[in-house]
Amino acid sequence: MSLTVPTTAPFSGAQKMWLKGYLDALNSALMPPAAVEAVPAITGNGVPVTILWGSQTGNSEALGKKLVKVLGAKGHSPTLRDMAGVAPADLAAAERVLIITSTYGDGEPPDNAAALHAALHSADAPSLTGVSFSVLALGDSGYPDFCKCGRDFQNRMAELGAEILVPIIECDVDYDEPFARWSRLLEESLDVSAVA
Ligand SMILES: Cc1cc2nc3c(=O)[nH]c(=O)nc-3n(C[C@H](O)[C@H](O)[C@H](O)COP(=O)(O)O)c2cc1C
Structure with a gap:
Protein backbone atom coordinates (compact mmCIF):
# COMPACT_ATOMS: atom_id res chain seq x y z
CA MET A 1 0.00 0.00 0.00
CA PRO A 32 12.49 -2.04 -1.03
CA PRO A 33 14.21 -1.22 -4.35
CA ALA A 34 13.09 -3.36 -7.30
CA ALA A 35 14.98 -6.67 -7.28
CA VAL A 36 17.58 -6.42 -10.02
CA GLU A 37 19.77 -9.33 -11.01
CA ALA A 38 23.14 -8.84 -12.71
CA VAL A 39 23.08 -9.31 -16.47
CA PRO A 40 26.32 -9.83 -18.39
CA ALA A 41 26.85 -8.15 -21.79
CA ILE A 42 25.75 -10.33 -24.69
CA THR A 43 28.51 -10.52 -27.25
CA GLY A 44 27.90 -11.93 -30.70
CA ASN A 45 27.68 -10.93 -34.29
CA GLY A 46 24.57 -8.79 -33.83
CA VAL A 47 24.25 -5.02 -33.85
CA PRO A 48 26.28 -3.57 -30.91
CA VAL A 49 24.05 -1.45 -28.67
CA THR A 50 24.95 0.43 -25.48
CA ILE A 51 22.08 0.65 -22.99
CA LEU A 52 22.43 3.30 -20.25
CA TRP A 53 20.25 3.50 -17.16
CA GLY A 54 19.56 6.44 -14.86
CA SER A 55 17.53 5.33 -11.87
CA GLN A 56 16.78 6.41 -8.31
CA THR A 57 14.66 3.51 -7.07
CA GLY A 58 15.54 0.72 -9.51
CA ASN A 59 12.75 0.84 -12.13
CA SER A 60 14.91 2.06 -15.03
CA GLU A 61 17.74 -0.25 -14.07
CA ALA A 62 15.38 -3.24 -14.07
CA LEU A 63 14.07 -2.23 -17.52
CA GLY A 64 17.66 -1.94 -18.78
CA LYS A 65 18.31 -5.53 -17.72
CA LYS A 66 15.10 -6.64 -19.40
CA LEU A 67 16.11 -4.87 -22.60
CA VAL A 68 19.47 -6.67 -22.65
CA LYS A 69 17.58 -9.97 -22.69
CA VAL A 70 15.02 -8.83 -25.28
CA LEU A 71 17.64 -7.54 -27.74
CA GLY A 72 20.04 -10.41 -27.03
CA ALA A 73 17.27 -12.89 -27.87
CA LYS A 74 16.88 -11.13 -31.23
CA GLY A 75 20.57 -11.64 -32.02
CA HIS A 76 21.82 -8.15 -31.14
CA SER A 77 24.82 -7.45 -28.87
CA PRO A 78 23.67 -5.21 -26.01
CA THR A 79 25.89 -3.89 -23.21
CA LEU A 80 24.27 -2.38 -20.11
CA ARG A 81 25.95 0.51 -18.28
CA ASP A 82 25.21 2.52 -15.17
CA MET A 83 25.22 6.17 -16.29
CA ALA A 84 27.41 7.02 -13.30
CA GLY A 85 30.36 5.44 -15.11
CA VAL A 86 29.75 7.05 -18.50
CA ALA A 87 31.27 10.27 -19.91
CA PRO A 88 30.16 12.20 -23.02
CA ALA A 89 33.26 10.86 -24.84
CA ASP A 90 31.92 7.31 -24.31
CA LEU A 91 28.68 8.33 -26.01
CA ALA A 92 30.58 9.88 -28.90
CA ALA A 93 32.43 6.59 -29.37
CA ALA A 94 29.29 4.43 -29.29
CA GLU A 95 27.34 3.71 -32.46
CA ARG A 96 23.93 3.10 -30.91
CA VAL A 97 22.87 4.33 -27.49
CA LEU A 98 19.62 3.51 -25.71
CA ILE A 99 18.81 5.59 -22.63
CA ILE A 100 16.35 4.58 -19.93
CA THR A 101 16.03 7.25 -17.26
CA SER A 102 13.60 8.48 -14.67
CA THR A 103 13.18 12.06 -13.41
CA TYR A 104 13.46 12.73 -9.70
CA GLY A 105 13.16 15.60 -7.20
CA ASP A 106 11.75 18.66 -8.97
CA GLY A 107 12.52 17.69 -12.56
CA GLU A 108 16.06 16.56 -11.77
CA PRO A 109 18.07 13.59 -13.05
CA PRO A 110 18.41 10.61 -10.74
CA ASP A 111 21.69 10.75 -8.75
CA ASN A 112 23.56 8.30 -10.99
CA ALA A 113 22.64 10.31 -14.12
CA ALA A 114 23.46 13.78 -12.77
CA ALA A 115 27.14 13.97 -13.82
CA LEU A 116 26.53 12.76 -17.38
CA HIS A 117 23.49 15.04 -17.69
CA ALA A 118 25.56 18.05 -16.57
CA ALA A 119 28.58 17.18 -18.74
CA LEU A 120 26.42 16.75 -21.83
CA HIS A 121 24.86 20.15 -21.23
CA SER A 122 28.23 21.88 -20.83
CA ALA A 123 29.66 24.08 -23.58
CA ASP A 124 32.50 21.65 -24.30
CA ALA A 125 30.33 18.55 -24.83
CA PRO A 126 31.59 16.63 -27.88
CA SER A 127 29.82 16.27 -31.19
CA LEU A 128 27.62 13.17 -31.31
CA THR A 129 27.44 13.02 -35.07
CA GLY A 130 27.41 9.40 -36.19
CA VAL A 131 25.67 8.21 -33.00
CA SER A 132 22.07 7.03 -33.16
CA PHE A 133 19.98 6.89 -30.01
CA SER A 134 16.61 6.54 -28.37
CA VAL A 135 15.20 7.46 -24.94
CA LEU A 136 12.66 5.77 -22.70
CA ALA A 137 11.66 8.35 -20.06
CA LEU A 138 10.06 7.24 -16.79
CA GLY A 139 8.03 9.79 -14.87
CA ASP A 140 4.76 10.81 -13.31
CA SER A 141 2.57 13.53 -14.84
CA GLY A 142 1.52 14.49 -11.31
CA TYR A 143 4.83 16.44 -11.24
CA PRO A 144 5.14 19.76 -13.13
CA ASP A 145 8.39 18.70 -14.88
CA PHE A 146 7.04 15.50 -16.38
CA CYS A 147 9.83 13.24 -17.73
CA LYS A 148 12.18 16.24 -17.82
CA CYS A 149 15.41 14.26 -17.55
CA GLY A 150 14.49 11.98 -20.46
CA ARG A 151 13.40 14.99 -22.51
CA ASP A 152 16.69 16.77 -21.70
CA PHE A 153 18.72 13.80 -22.98
CA GLN A 154 16.63 13.56 -26.13
CA ASN A 155 16.93 17.30 -26.90
CA ARG A 156 20.59 17.70 -26.02
CA MET A 157 21.82 14.61 -27.86
CA ALA A 158 19.93 15.68 -30.99
CA GLU A 159 21.41 19.18 -30.60
CA LEU A 160 24.90 17.63 -30.47
CA GLY A 161 24.27 15.90 -33.78
CA ALA A 162 23.06 12.42 -32.78
CA GLU A 163 20.37 10.82 -34.90
CA ILE A 164 17.09 9.70 -33.34
CA LEU A 165 16.60 5.96 -33.87
CA VAL A 166 13.12 5.88 -32.30
CA PRO A 167 11.50 9.08 -30.89
CA ILE A 168 11.31 9.37 -27.10
CA ILE A 169 8.61 7.37 -25.35
CA GLU A 170 7.38 8.85 -22.07
CA CYS A 171 5.96 6.61 -19.34
CA ASP A 172 3.39 8.06 -16.97
CA VAL A 173 3.71 5.92 -13.81
CA ASP A 174 3.00 2.67 -15.70
CA TYR A 175 6.02 1.65 -17.73
CA ASP A 176 5.32 -1.96 -18.77
CA GLU A 177 3.22 -1.22 -21.85
CA PRO A 178 5.35 1.73 -23.10
CA PHE A 179 8.49 -0.37 -22.53
CA ALA A 180 7.05 -3.22 -24.64
CA ARG A 181 6.12 -0.72 -27.40
CA TRP A 182 9.58 0.89 -27.30
CA SER A 183 11.31 -2.51 -27.45
CA ARG A 184 9.29 -3.53 -30.52
CA LEU A 185 10.12 -0.26 -32.31
CA LEU A 186 13.79 -0.64 -31.40
CA GLU A 187 13.89 -4.23 -32.68
CA GLU A 188 12.46 -3.05 -36.01
CA SER A 189 14.86 -0.14 -36.38
CA LEU A 190 17.91 -2.17 -35.29
CA ASP A 191 17.01 -4.85 -37.83
CA VAL A 192 16.93 -2.13 -40.51
CA SER A 193 20.27 -0.63 -39.38
CA ALA A 194 21.82 -4.13 -39.35
CA VAL A 195 21.17 -4.59 -43.07
CA ALA A 196 21.89 -0.96 -44.04
C1 LIG B 1 10.36 12.11 -4.72
C2 LIG B 1 10.00 11.87 -6.15
C3 LIG B 1 10.14 12.88 -7.08
C4 LIG B 1 9.78 12.69 -8.42
N1 LIG B 1 9.88 13.74 -9.32
C5 LIG B 1 9.43 13.56 -10.59
C6 LIG B 1 9.47 14.67 -11.53
O1 LIG B 1 9.90 15.79 -11.24
N2 LIG B 1 9.01 14.44 -12.80
C7 LIG B 1 8.51 13.21 -13.19
O2 LIG B 1 8.10 13.08 -14.36
N3 LIG B 1 8.49 12.16 -12.32
C8 LIG B 1 8.94 12.29 -11.05
N4 LIG B 1 8.92 11.23 -10.17
C9 LIG B 1 8.42 9.91 -10.64
C10 LIG B 1 9.56 8.93 -10.99
O3 LIG B 1 10.27 9.36 -12.15
C11 LIG B 1 8.94 7.54 -11.27
O4 LIG B 1 8.44 7.04 -10.04
C12 LIG B 1 9.91 6.55 -11.87
O5 LIG B 1 9.22 5.34 -12.18
C13 LIG B 1 11.07 6.22 -10.95
O6 LIG B 1 11.97 5.38 -11.66
P1 LIG B 1 13.39 4.92 -11.06
O7 LIG B 1 13.08 3.85 -10.02
O8 LIG B 1 14.13 4.34 -12.22
O9 LIG B 1 14.06 6.10 -10.48
C14 LIG B 1 9.29 11.41 -8.84
C15 LIG B 1 9.18 10.38 -7.89
C16 LIG B 1 9.53 10.59 -6.58
C17 LIG B 1 9.38 9.45 -5.59
Whole structure:
Protein backbone atom coordinates (compact mmCIF):
# COMPACT_ATOMS: atom_id res chain seq x y z
CA MET A 1 0.00 0.00 0.00
CA SER A 2 1.32 3.48 -0.74
CA LEU A 3 0.38 6.82 0.79
CA THR A 4 -1.46 9.26 -1.51
CA VAL A 5 -3.12 12.67 -1.21
CA PRO A 6 -6.94 12.23 -1.28
CA THR A 7 -8.55 14.28 -4.08
CA THR A 8 -10.95 15.71 -1.48
CA ALA A 9 -8.14 16.93 0.83
CA PRO A 10 -8.81 20.59 1.77
CA PHE A 11 -5.54 21.93 0.28
CA SER A 12 -4.63 24.25 -2.60
CA GLY A 13 -3.04 22.81 -5.78
CA ALA A 14 0.43 23.90 -4.64
CA GLN A 15 -0.07 22.38 -1.20
CA LYS A 16 -1.25 19.08 -2.75
CA MET A 17 1.82 19.09 -5.03
CA TRP A 18 4.15 19.58 -2.08
CA LEU A 19 2.40 16.83 -0.12
CA LYS A 20 2.53 14.46 -3.12
CA GLY A 21 6.31 14.93 -3.40
CA TYR A 22 6.69 14.34 0.32
CA LEU A 23 4.55 11.18 0.29
CA ASP A 24 6.21 9.83 -2.90
CA ALA A 25 9.64 10.21 -1.28
CA LEU A 26 8.33 8.50 1.87
CA ASN A 27 6.77 5.67 -0.17
CA SER A 28 9.96 5.05 -2.10
CA ALA A 29 12.03 5.10 1.12
CA LEU A 30 9.66 2.54 2.68
CA MET A 31 9.57 0.29 -0.39
CA PRO A 32 12.49 -2.04 -1.03
CA PRO A 33 14.21 -1.22 -4.35
CA ALA A 34 13.09 -3.36 -7.30
CA ALA A 35 14.98 -6.67 -7.28
CA VAL A 36 17.58 -6.42 -10.02
CA GLU A 37 19.77 -9.33 -11.01
CA ALA A 38 23.14 -8.84 -12.71
CA VAL A 39 23.08 -9.31 -16.47
CA PRO A 40 26.32 -9.83 -18.39
CA ALA A 41 26.85 -8.15 -21.79
CA ILE A 42 25.75 -10.33 -24.69
CA THR A 43 28.51 -10.52 -27.25
CA GLY A 44 27.90 -11.93 -30.70
CA ASN A 45 27.68 -10.93 -34.29
CA GLY A 46 24.57 -8.79 -33.83
CA VAL A 47 24.25 -5.02 -33.85
CA PRO A 48 26.28 -3.57 -30.91
CA VAL A 49 24.05 -1.45 -28.67
CA THR A 50 24.95 0.43 -25.48
CA ILE A 51 22.08 0.65 -22.99
CA LEU A 52 22.43 3.30 -20.25
CA TRP A 53 20.25 3.50 -17.16
CA GLY A 54 19.56 6.44 -14.86
CA SER A 55 17.53 5.33 -11.87
CA GLN A 56 16.78 6.41 -8.31
CA THR A 57 14.66 3.51 -7.07
CA GLY A 58 15.54 0.72 -9.51
CA ASN A 59 12.75 0.84 -12.13
CA SER A 60 14.91 2.06 -15.03
CA GLU A 61 17.74 -0.25 -14.07
CA ALA A 62 15.38 -3.24 -14.07
CA LEU A 63 14.07 -2.23 -17.52
CA GLY A 64 17.66 -1.94 -18.78
CA LYS A 65 18.31 -5.53 -17.72
CA LYS A 66 15.10 -6.64 -19.40
CA LEU A 67 16.11 -4.87 -22.60
CA VAL A 68 19.47 -6.67 -22.65
CA LYS A 69 17.58 -9.97 -22.69
CA VAL A 70 15.02 -8.83 -25.28
CA LEU A 71 17.64 -7.54 -27.74
CA GLY A 72 20.04 -10.41 -27.03
CA ALA A 73 17.27 -12.89 -27.87
CA LYS A 74 16.88 -11.13 -31.23
CA GLY A 75 20.57 -11.64 -32.02
CA HIS A 76 21.82 -8.15 -31.14
CA SER A 77 24.82 -7.45 -28.87
CA PRO A 78 23.67 -5.21 -26.01
CA THR A 79 25.89 -3.89 -23.21
CA LEU A 80 24.27 -2.38 -20.11
CA ARG A 81 25.95 0.51 -18.28
CA ASP A 82 25.21 2.52 -15.17
CA MET A 83 25.22 6.17 -16.29
CA ALA A 84 27.41 7.02 -13.30
CA GLY A 85 30.36 5.44 -15.11
CA VAL A 86 29.75 7.05 -18.50
CA ALA A 87 31.27 10.27 -19.91
CA PRO A 88 30.16 12.20 -23.02
CA ALA A 89 33.26 10.86 -24.84
CA ASP A 90 31.92 7.31 -24.31
CA LEU A 91 28.68 8.33 -26.01
CA ALA A 92 30.58 9.88 -28.90
CA ALA A 93 32.43 6.59 -29.37
CA ALA A 94 29.29 4.43 -29.29
CA GLU A 95 27.34 3.71 -32.46
CA ARG A 96 23.93 3.10 -30.91
CA VAL A 97 22.87 4.33 -27.49
CA LEU A 98 19.62 3.51 -25.71
CA ILE A 99 18.81 5.59 -22.63
CA ILE A 100 16.35 4.58 -19.93
CA THR A 101 16.03 7.25 -17.26
CA SER A 102 13.60 8.48 -14.67
CA THR A 103 13.18 12.06 -13.41
CA TYR A 104 13.46 12.73 -9.70
CA GLY A 105 13.16 15.60 -7.20
CA ASP A 106 11.75 18.66 -8.97
CA GLY A 107 12.52 17.69 -12.56
CA GLU A 108 16.06 16.56 -11.77
CA PRO A 109 18.07 13.59 -13.05
CA PRO A 110 18.41 10.61 -10.74
CA ASP A 111 21.69 10.75 -8.75
CA ASN A 112 23.56 8.30 -10.99
CA ALA A 113 22.64 10.31 -14.12
CA ALA A 114 23.46 13.78 -12.77
CA ALA A 115 27.14 13.97 -13.82
CA LEU A 116 26.53 12.76 -17.38
CA HIS A 117 23.49 15.04 -17.69
CA ALA A 118 25.56 18.05 -16.57
CA ALA A 119 28.58 17.18 -18.74
CA LEU A 120 26.42 16.75 -21.83
CA HIS A 121 24.86 20.15 -21.23
CA SER A 122 28.23 21.88 -20.83
CA ALA A 123 29.66 24.08 -23.58
CA ASP A 124 32.50 21.65 -24.30
CA ALA A 125 30.33 18.55 -24.83
CA PRO A 126 31.59 16.63 -27.88
CA SER A 127 29.82 16.27 -31.19
CA LEU A 128 27.62 13.17 -31.31
CA THR A 129 27.44 13.02 -35.07
CA GLY A 130 27.41 9.40 -36.19
CA VAL A 131 25.67 8.21 -33.00
CA SER A 132 22.07 7.03 -33.16
CA PHE A 133 19.98 6.89 -30.01
CA SER A 134 16.61 6.54 -28.37
CA VAL A 135 15.20 7.46 -24.94
CA LEU A 136 12.66 5.77 -22.70
CA ALA A 137 11.66 8.35 -20.06
CA LEU A 138 10.06 7.24 -16.79
CA GLY A 139 8.03 9.79 -14.87
CA ASP A 140 4.76 10.81 -13.31
CA SER A 141 2.57 13.53 -14.84
CA GLY A 142 1.52 14.49 -11.31
CA TYR A 143 4.83 16.44 -11.24
CA PRO A 144 5.14 19.76 -13.13
CA ASP A 145 8.39 18.70 -14.88
CA PHE A 146 7.04 15.50 -16.38
CA CYS A 147 9.83 13.24 -17.73
CA LYS A 148 12.18 16.24 -17.82
CA CYS A 149 15.41 14.26 -17.55
CA GLY A 150 14.49 11.98 -20.46
CA ARG A 151 13.40 14.99 -22.51
CA ASP A 152 16.69 16.77 -21.70
CA PHE A 153 18.72 13.80 -22.98
CA GLN A 154 16.63 13.56 -26.13
CA ASN A 155 16.93 17.30 -26.90
CA ARG A 156 20.59 17.70 -26.02
CA MET A 157 21.82 14.61 -27.86
CA ALA A 158 19.93 15.68 -30.99
CA GLU A 159 21.41 19.18 -30.60
CA LEU A 160 24.90 17.63 -30.47
CA GLY A 161 24.27 15.90 -33.78
CA ALA A 162 23.06 12.42 -32.78
CA GLU A 163 20.37 10.82 -34.90
CA ILE A 164 17.09 9.70 -33.34
CA LEU A 165 16.60 5.96 -33.87
CA VAL A 166 13.12 5.88 -32.30
CA PRO A 167 11.50 9.08 -30.89
CA ILE A 168 11.31 9.37 -27.10
CA ILE A 169 8.61 7.37 -25.35
CA GLU A 170 7.38 8.85 -22.07
CA CYS A 171 5.96 6.61 -19.34
CA ASP A 172 3.39 8.06 -16.97
CA VAL A 173 3.71 5.92 -13.81
CA ASP A 174 3.00 2.67 -15.70
CA TYR A 175 6.02 1.65 -17.73
CA ASP A 176 5.32 -1.96 -18.77
CA GLU A 177 3.22 -1.22 -21.85
CA PRO A 178 5.35 1.73 -23.10
CA PHE A 179 8.49 -0.37 -22.53
CA ALA A 180 7.05 -3.22 -24.64
CA ARG A 181 6.12 -0.72 -27.40
CA TRP A 182 9.58 0.89 -27.30
CA SER A 183 11.31 -2.51 -27.45
CA ARG A 184 9.29 -3.53 -30.52
CA LEU A 185 10.12 -0.26 -32.31
CA LEU A 186 13.79 -0.64 -31.40
CA GLU A 187 13.89 -4.23 -32.68
CA GLU A 188 12.46 -3.05 -36.01
CA SER A 189 14.86 -0.14 -36.38
CA LEU A 190 17.91 -2.17 -35.29
CA ASP A 191 17.01 -4.85 -37.83
CA VAL A 192 16.93 -2.13 -40.51
CA SER A 193 20.27 -0.63 -39.38
CA ALA A 194 21.82 -4.13 -39.35
CA VAL A 195 21.17 -4.59 -43.07
CA ALA A 196 21.89 -0.96 -44.04
C1 LIG B 1 10.36 12.11 -4.72
C2 LIG B 1 10.00 11.87 -6.15
C3 LIG B 1 10.14 12.88 -7.08
C4 LIG B 1 9.78 12.69 -8.42
N1 LIG B 1 9.88 13.74 -9.32
C5 LIG B 1 9.43 13.56 -10.59
C6 LIG B 1 9.47 14.67 -11.53
O1 LIG B 1 9.90 15.79 -11.24
N2 LIG B 1 9.01 14.44 -12.80
C7 LIG B 1 8.51 13.21 -13.19
O2 LIG B 1 8.10 13.08 -14.36
N3 LIG B 1 8.49 12.16 -12.32
C8 LIG B 1 8.94 12.29 -11.05
N4 LIG B 1 8.92 11.23 -10.17
C9 LIG B 1 8.42 9.91 -10.64
C10 LIG B 1 9.56 8.93 -10.99
O3 LIG B 1 10.27 9.36 -12.15
C11 LIG B 1 8.94 7.54 -11.27
O4 LIG B 1 8.44 7.04 -10.04
C12 LIG B 1 9.91 6.55 -11.87
O5 LIG B 1 9.22 5.34 -12.18
C13 LIG B 1 11.07 6.22 -10.95
O6 LIG B 1 11.97 5.38 -11.66
P1 LIG B 1 13.39 4.92 -11.06
O7 LIG B 1 13.08 3.85 -10.02
O8 LIG B 1 14.13 4.34 -12.22
O9 LIG B 1 14.06 6.10 -10.48
C14 LIG B 1 9.29 11.41 -8.84
C15 LIG B 1 9.18 10.38 -7.89
C16 LIG B 1 9.53 10.59 -6.58
C17 LIG B 1 9.38 9.45 -5.59
